[in-house]
Amino acid sequence: MLYNVENFASHFFVLGDPLIYGADVSIVLVSLAIVFVLTYYKKWGWLWREWLTTVDHKKIGIMYMIAALLMLFRGGVDAILMRTQLIMPNMPFLKAQHYNEIFTTHGTIMILFMAMPFIFAMMNIAVPLQIGARDVAFPYLNAISFWLFFFAAMLLNLSFVIGGSPDAGWTSYAPLAGLTFDKGPGENYYLLALQITGIGSMATGINFFVTIMKMRAPGMTLMRMPLFTWSILAACIIIIFAFPPLTAALTLLLMDRLAGAHFFTIFDGGNPMMYVNMFWMWGHPEVYIVVLPAFGVFSEVVATFSKKRTFGYASMVASLIAIAVISFFTWVHHFFTMGAGPGVNSFFAVATMIIAIPTGVKVFNWLFTMYQGRIRTKLPMLWAIAFIPNFAIGGASGVMLAVAPADYQFHNSYFLVAHFHQVLIGGVVFGMLAGMYYWWPKMFGFMLNERLGRIAFWFFNIGFYVCFLPQYWLGWMGMTRRIYTYLPGMGWTFWNIISTFGAYLMGVGFVFIVLQILYSIRYGERDLTGDPWDGRTLEWSLPSPVPHYNFARIPEVTGRDAWWTMKEAKQKGEMQPELEPLKPIHMPNDSGRPFILSVLFFIFGFGMVFTWYPMAAVAFIGILLSLILRSFEYDTDHTLSVDEIRRTEAAYGRV
Amino acid sequence: MAMADSFVKSQGSQSVPLEYTHEEDALRIFGFWIFLATDLLLFASLFATYSVLYRHVGHGPGPLQIFDITGFSAETFILLTSSFTCGLATYSMHRGQKAAMMAWMIVTILLGVSFISLELSEFASDIARGATLQTSAFLSAFFTLVGTHGAHVSFGIVWMTLILIQLAIHGLTPTTARKAFIVSLYWHFLDVVWIFIFTIVYLLGVMS
């Protein structure tokens, strides 16, 4: 009996690694601290009422952002561990298996649990405000999306202390990730966590597509929409088309692992390359899902901080659409070495290179917007300017990789690692940080400290080049990705030392961002105007933080840069249109069910990971029950009276 | 949306169908169309998998050995009919005839149940002959594609039953009309998918 318990525990919990024990201790301590603080300050009710049950897109956006920053920290720690292991040849720091698990969770977390929630954060916070809407089309579904993402992230993170982490790379290629070569529960964690968060992402794509298509304020035609909203529309279209193949690929691989099917096995007719194809049919569009919103942020930031209209608005829109469409015809560039033949490889090589054209158009438009503008290098603008050279280099190395014959050399080398970090960090992370700095005052009503932000910026930026430029050289010298160590005689040592040093600098940069936020929460300058940057789009017409119904009166839009036009009209002393009388507003009720539903999904996923089917079945029935309960719920919204609206507006000093 | 437009036109007046009277309901219907697009793409991925793998029979039986022509013809006939009766339910709804609408929904549900029973017995006889999900890539792809459709139909049966109960409780209101309309869209969609299964899986299977 005792032996059985011991045996079970030693497989269930990950044992024997001091790093993991450290993690165990810190997880327990942090959880206890959270419980203690919430109980001590009697904040449980507040947490439930204000956050866990909210369907307000602005609060959901804030929760996405906090979660994304936490995941950036987790993925960043992974990165630091890996770079420490690689600093010297034959480092005894991480074992091979441990290294495999870390690069897998690092990649998975950074893409799906950092980049994705960060763009969802920005779109939740800004899109309804930019188009003059009171909420998204489906607020309840929006809450479900968030909690599904959140609990999927918890599920994946649980793996490193319970059962062991996935270790077949963030791409989880079959047959390596199949049952034959990968017994443990780790891969199941990967498959279920991605599936659960994928449902949420798909719902968000539909939600924001409908919101943008159907809920724009009167007068806001498509060609008058802010470019950030355009970028989100493009990203949503990609989500809608790209996620289904991923859902299918994950399901089929899970069937192989749990039900003994033969989709991607080597025997009995399975075809592993089918998985690779389906994965990248989602995977390549996915990189545009995360980078287009970053482009959108840069468009807003560059126009605002240059005090100019965006140069070439129509060509900006056209290139977003072009990128969205072409992104579906490039997936094979991730495996030219499959050997599909010169015809196929040429097609995908050329399609990949063509994407550089609309991207180049956008870069030139940003530059022309800045040209002769009155540039203010506030934090958002700083990150936007830094993005441009970064993305130019990353794009150029991308075109090099697109040359199919050359890719036979570059493939899976550190050249590739340098390339994708350059576009993912230089594009997505810089973009999301710019967006965070830009909309922070809108979210919270106070400003972030500039000085600490600048220190963070320089550490992160310089650290970036120091870390990743050497990796281009390392790739040329033959260093392949996903290796946990190397021999002294390879000539790689020098550049690896430099690279690791750069990673530490970026770590310092991240610490300064955290310090900046903590410092500003206490000492940050309050913003009472609601428009601290002298903005151009409608979100800046509202007080900060925005009242939960957003607009007391839905604005009339007469042109692009709607808020700028209104301000100009006011300055010229033009006749202001008569204010319409306030009307009662319809608002959706808060609900705890999205949270509970997602907890059930978590339990379902956990049961499936360990093939404890009774547990999974109970949770599944719970999921169905909560869907049924929702179907029978008819009292789903309430009305705000004119009095209440007037009181809220008066409190902001706007009547 | 196109359907709604033509409906409005054919009425020749300004009247909007019941399910479109509230803006929130119109939004949900539009959203559901988009959801159907994603679901269609999910099926497209499964079809692609099936097309790649259907000759990979390994040591197991091929399509000719397991497909039962009368069985799948009956399934097809029943499902197509159920789509028709589902359409009649929507038609009655638009004429405000609640009783007829509910009756047609019940017929649809019953047809759905008989479709699922036939499909399950087909699967059971395959398995009894040793043709299981684990036998070969072809069978994995077959059971998954057809089974995913079957799971959708089963879900649709439960869903339509729930809407039926709500119609009985609340009567025909813009909300219940919207719900009934959405579930009918779902049902027709499954019919469309089945037509592809019928041609790509069954017809091509018995012809090869």
Ligand code: HEM
């Ligand atoms: C903060 C600085 C970062 C550093 C120092 C860093 C470092 C690394 C390292 C050392 C690897 C493993 C290379 C290998 O052994 O093959 C890696 C892999 C990877 N990283 Fe990062 N990374 C950083 C940020 C990011 C970000 C922000 C993203 C995405 C948004 C990202 C996405 C990936 C992916 C997808 C992989 C591939 C994982 C795999 O091979 O399966 N990284 N990174």
Ligand SMILES: [Cu+2]
């Ligand atoms: Cu790609």
